[in-house]
Amino acid sequence: MTNNFHFSHRLKVRYSEIDGQKIVFNAHYLTYIDVAVTEYFQEGLGLELGETDFDFVLAKSTLEYKNSAYLNDWLTIWCRMGKVGNTSMTMNCMITRDGAEKPVLLAEIIYVSYDPETKTARPVPEFVRAKIDQLENGIFS
Incomplete structure (x- = not known):
């Protein structure tokens, strides 16, 4: 299930993230993904966001809820780059709960390489x- 993912980030569900049914409120999953994607670029790719000539913005998110997460659960957010186009990047994510066989959530997130000065899309830089390609074991080579 996770063998195609080369990067993951763990976090623990906090009290403020659960709802009246005592499960993680749906909007928090996007925050979990955002945290993991930031770590993908910073830790996984070794980029210092804000320090390089690279920025990106969210263009589209598709979430498929499979199961629930609960207070104090340890979650692993798995990230892999599925596709890099001219200006866009498609990230596939999966959230799993420690000790559970089924994923909690599957996601496809599309980002666009962004020029903050012109506020327009720009090509994904070659160094990125x-x-x-290096992190994902040459899947784009």
């Missing part, structure tokens, strides 16, 4: 493509 190279780092993604």
Whole structure:
């Protein structure tokens, strides 16, 4: 199930993230993914976001809820780059709960390489493509 993922980040569900049914409120899953994607770029790719000539913005998110997470659960957010286009990058994510066989959530997130000065899309830089290719074991080579 997780053998195609080369990066993951763990976090623990906090009290403020559960709802009246005592399960994680659905909007928090996007926050979990955002935290893991930031770590993918910073820890996994070794990029210092804000310090390089690379920025990206969210263009689309598709979430498929499979199971629930609960207070104090340890979650692993798995990330892999599925595709890098000219200006866009498609990230596949999966959230699993420690000790559970089924995933909690599957996601497809599309980001666009972004120029903050012109506020427009721009091509994904070659140095970013190279780092993604290295982390993802040459799937784009």
